[in-house]
Amino acid sequence: MGKIDPHRQGLAEQYIREAIPVCPLCRTLDPRWQFNHTVQMWERRIEYTCSVCGGRMSTAYSDMKGININGLTDFLQGSLSYEAMVRPIYGKKKGTVYVRVLDPGKNQIKKEKYEGVEIPLEEIEKKSWSV
Secondary structure (H helix, E strand, O other): OOOOOHHHHHHHHHHHHHHOOOOOOOOOOOOOOEEEEEEEOOEEEEEEEOOOOOOEEEEEHHHOOOOOOOHHHHHHHHHHOHHHHHHHHHOOOOOOOEEEEEEOOOOHHHHHHHOOOEEEHHHHHOOOOOO
């Protein structure tokens, strides 16, 4: 799978800035996300770190509509993709964007509870999820 197209990286970063304008870990209104893009086997992810609390989260490119690969590849992978087959096993809903907490940053007291947890983006947007 190799590298991620710089244009798609920019789209993914914009998506995160717009979808998560407040850090869900420290509630800062201006997290000034620092981004890192990773590729591991079949999965492309964007990692983002809050400049205030150092909390680090990630989202799969495959969750973000319009960001992942291209229309033809999306169509061909469709329901046969690894992601589509694995989602139900882990209780994930199709069409839902998930945010994975990689490190709660300064919120180390809650590290055991939240590290590795995946939260649906809509819960973060509604502020119904908090540390």
